[in-house]
Amino acid sequence: MIPEKVLLMRSATIIPGLILCLLFVGCEPRQERRLTFAVGGAPAELEFWEELLGEFRRESGIEVELMRQPTDSDQRRQGLVIPLKAGQADPDVFLMDVVWLAQFAASRWLEPLGARMEESGLPEGVFFSRVIETADRHEGELVALPVYVDGGLLYYRRDLLEKYGLPGPPQTWDQLIDYSLEVQAEERNTNPDFFGFVWQGAQYEGLICNFQEIAASGGGGILVRDGEISIDTPPNRRALEFQRDLIHRHRISPPSTYTTMKEEEVREAFQRGNSLFERNWPYAWRLHQGEGSPVRDKVDLAPLPHFPAGTSVSTLGGWHVGISRQSDAKEESWKLLRYVVSYKTQKKLALRLGWNPGRRDLYEDSEMLAELPHFGRLRDVFDHLLPRPVLPYYTQVSSVIQRRLNAALSGQAPPQEALAAAEEQVRQIARRYQPE
Structure with missing residues (x-):
């Protein structure tokens, strides 16, 4: 056992030392965490x-x-x-x-x-x-x-619209089709790879962005109300039929639209001079206007078209x-x-x-x-x-919708059947996240 006197002596030495130590530590500048x-x-x-x-x-x-x-x-x-x-x-x-x-x-x-x-x-x-x-x-x-x-934009060849006497960028989707058919028919005399309109139709997130812009410009879109997700609606059927017809009926969009067309494939086609119109994001502007670009100083941009009585929408x-x-x-x-x-x-x-x-x-x-x-x-x-549907489980919903939309574009399923199947699947996903 340590004698009481020794304990007191040690305390008298240690305690002031501890106080001084704490004081010095407290006076040090606080280090910001990395x-x-x-x-x-x-x-x-x-x-x-x-x-x-x-x-x-x-x-x-x-x-x-x-x-x-x-x-x-x-x-x-x-x-x-x-x-x-x-x-x-x-x-x-x-x-x-x-x-x-x-x-x-x-x-x-x-x-x-x-x-x-x-x-x-x-x-x-x-x-x-x-x-x-x-x-x-x-x-x-x-x-x-x-x-x-x-946000999605419409890029267009200003020089080609002027060449064929067409008044500015199209305001409606019907105008876009008409302009595309006229210019495409003439340009293919010298460029067989020319198409009227290039856009993102491959099975990935960009397809949903394109679909939403067209659907919402006619009063549709992927709607979420009180936890219920609506996809199979008349405006959405019209939008998906319109996208399918761009490829298969009007043939102003390339057959590769639903297989390979993502942002860069679309940009490169337009920048090579192979299209009148392009739907893309703002990043493409600098590239189109860059040194050596075949379309430099020939391009302009505008809001995306809309259906009659609708308004332009950008995702x-x-x-x-x-x-x-x-x-x-x-x-x-x-x-x-x-x-x-x-x-x-x-x-x-x-x-x-x-x-x-x-x-x-x-x-x-x-x-x-x-x-x-x-x-x-x-x-x-x-x-x-x-915005696209604001849902915590959006990535799962997106995967389903991408697949169904792409099936309709490729001709594997009618638009209404594709949208109905998509709606049923996403509602099943939503139910798993609903509180009991």
Whole structure:
């Protein structure tokens, strides 16, 4: 046993030492935790993100590690779902495809942003309000912000319309058919590979975007009301019949539309000079206008056509930024998120990468419009974007609809039969997620 006197002597020595130690520790500057930011894309995009994060580091003193994800969207989603489902703190901040937002929000993986927006004085009004309301809000709570906004557009050969005396881009789908038939018949005298209209009809997500734009422009679309999903409706049957007829009846779209036509196949066909009209995303503009492009300075863009009594519709696409609810550095994460959606950063992403900003106020920037004049027309299109069904299980629904739509385009099933089968299958999926 240690004598009481010795214990007292030791206490007199140890306790002041502990107090001094705690004081010194408390006086040390708090070390910011290193953030992890997950983003994918092409090598040039990732290199620019590294540059932007270096600038953020110098301005804020916060270290950020870039978690490089692949270009493939499905692989990127899976690369986020695994750590989020496991409750891991990293990544702290990440970009999400708009169609993932419902799943991520319903799974409670996203940190609410409303209070921080108010505290920091960042107004929601600088963003496209329709995008915020239809995509970034879940159960009334803001959970993400748009970084890159996408929407379907109609590209057209301005020189060919002028050559054949046709007045501007078509306003209706019937006009598109008429213009295509006239120009295609003449152009094939010298170019047998020429088609009137190229669009995305292969069995993948792009087919749903194309179908939705045509269907909704005539009062249809994939509708979700009170948990019920409606697909087999008269406007949707007309839209799918119209798409099928473009290939098999009017023959103004190539037979490969339902086998291989995705974004790049469509862009390349149009850019080689083999089409009058093209449905594609805004990214194609820079490539069409690039050095060596056969259609450079011959192209213009317009809103997509519509059916009589309908209105033009563009499918909402793009990437949104959010903070993990499990992040252990939420204050620092918010600073990074605000930097990503800032006017300065969004402008750099537009000028360097051609990204369409999520901020509406940038579409009035004079420097931006001088460099990217087509942005003036994008703003009006982006004010009327339509999201795909906002469902936590959308990826499963999408897989079913893609397959059924493609079967109708290929002639394997009549449009009404394909839509009826799709509706039955997606309703079965929905029932599995309904609360008991």
